[in-house]
Amino acid sequence: MGAGDGASAVPTVIAVASGKGGVGKTSVSINLAASLVNAGQRTLLLDTDMGLANVDVMLGLAPRFTLADVFAGRCELQDTILQGPNGLLIVPAASGKRHMTELLPQQHVGLVHAFSQLEVPLDVMVVDNAAGIADGVLTFCQAAQDVVVVVCDEPASVTDAYALIKVLSRERGVTRVQVLANQVQNPIEGRQLFEKLERVTSRFLDVTLNYLGAIPRDEWLRRAIQRQEAVVDAFPSSPSALAFRDIARRARQWQSPPGARGHVEFFLERLVARATAATSARSAAA
Numbered sequence: 219m220g221a222g223d224g225a226s227a228v229p230t231v232i233a234v235a236s237g238k239g240g241v242g243k244t245s246v247s248i249n250l251a252a253s254l255v256n257a258g259q260r261t262l263l264l265d266t267d268m269g270l271a272n273v274d275v276m277l278g279l280a281p282r283f284t285l286a287d288v289f290a291g292r293c294e295l296q297d298t299i300l301q302g303p304n305g306l307l308i309v310p311a312a313s314g315k316r317h318m319t320e321l322l323p324q325q326h327v328g329l330v331h332a333f334s335q336l337e338v339p340l341d342v343m344v345v346d347n348a349a350g351i352a353d354g355v356l357t358f359c360q361a362a363q364d365v366v367v368v369v370c371d372e373p374a375s376v377t378d379a380y381a382l383i384k385v386l387s388r389e390r391g392v393t394r395v396q397v398l399a400n401q402v403q404n405p406i407e408g409r410q411l412f413e414k415l416e417r418v419t420s421r422f423l424d425v426t427l428n429y430l431g432a433i434p435r436d437e438w439l440r441r442a443i444q445r446q447e448a449v450v451d452a453f454p455s456s457p458s459a460l461a462f463r464d465i466a467r468r469a470r471q472w473q474s475p476p477g478a479r480g481h482v483e484f485f486l487e488r489l490v491a492r493a494t495a496a497t498s499a500r501s502a503a504a
């Protein structure tokens with residue numbers, strides 16, 4: 219993860235996805251991002267769910283511009299950035315814009331590249347994806363260094379998570395996925411969910427699953443949503459807040475997988491530009 223060493227550092231990008239909707243993906247994105255900010259990481263939360271955007275609603279923010287305005291040419295990406303709790307930066311999507319869910323593949327890639335040009339010092343970016351396995355979800359997951367797949371104890375959640383991991387692995391070259399069990403009754407349930415998913419993926423797919431942990435089903439999290447706050451800020455000693463802090467701590471220790479996966483990687487251009495600059499500086503000094 220970015221070492222907090224200035225604007226030139228290349229941020230780590232974590233994509234949060236789920237396959238099935240309603241499992242708690244946005245709650246996970248918000249609370250993971252908020253925990254990272256609280257741990258001193260300069261963090262940006264990107265909402266890419268154009269159909270049902272709700273990061274801004276869940277945090278009680280009133281965006282002036284959204285990603286929809288960027289695509290319509292009404293503003294630059296930089297103009298959409300909102301200040302959230304404790305300095306968390308947020309790029310909101312646009313709620314209820316049905317046509318925005320049907321962005322062209324090159325527009326998704328364009329957005330990934332636009333982030334590489336962003337002159338905002340960041341250590342980490344968390345990308346909250348739409349449910350499902352649409353092209354945009356796959357592109358944003360492919361472009362991230364790590365993908366967190368959120369599952370809960372429902373058959374459809376596990377089968378849809380498998381379907382997502384399958385296309386990410388077979389079509390997008392993703393080799394490592396972090397699994398987060400949400401709304402569990404106890405830690406054993408979380409572990410069992412992971413094992414269920416791992417049994418099928420290890421048989422049929424060439425992808426490594428890591429168990430990131432579990433977030434308990436927690437009434438405090440619902441109350442935090444009603445207050446339009448992250449549970450880690452509203453109720454920091456609640457069971458879900460403690461679990462989110464633990465998961466953020468573990469996420470900060472991830473090492474980026476070696477090598478870029480392809481032409482769509484968030485901040486890759488910055489990385490390449492830095493490497494080129496370093497090479498030219500060395501040859502000038504020689």
Ligand SMILES: Nc1ncnc2c1ncn2[C@@H]1O[C@H](COP(=O)(O)OP(=O)(O)OP(=O)(O)O)[C@@H](O)[C@H]1O
Pocket residue numbers: 236238239240241242243244245246267270348349400401402433434435436437439440443458
């Ligand atoms: N750990 C939890 N404990 C209790 N309730 C939870 C938990 N996680 C999520 N929920 C409940 O599930 C609802 C859906 O959560 P959230 O909006 O984060 O899901 P989502 O997967 O992002 O949904 P969508 O696919 O519609 O964007 C929340 O409003 C909340 O009531």
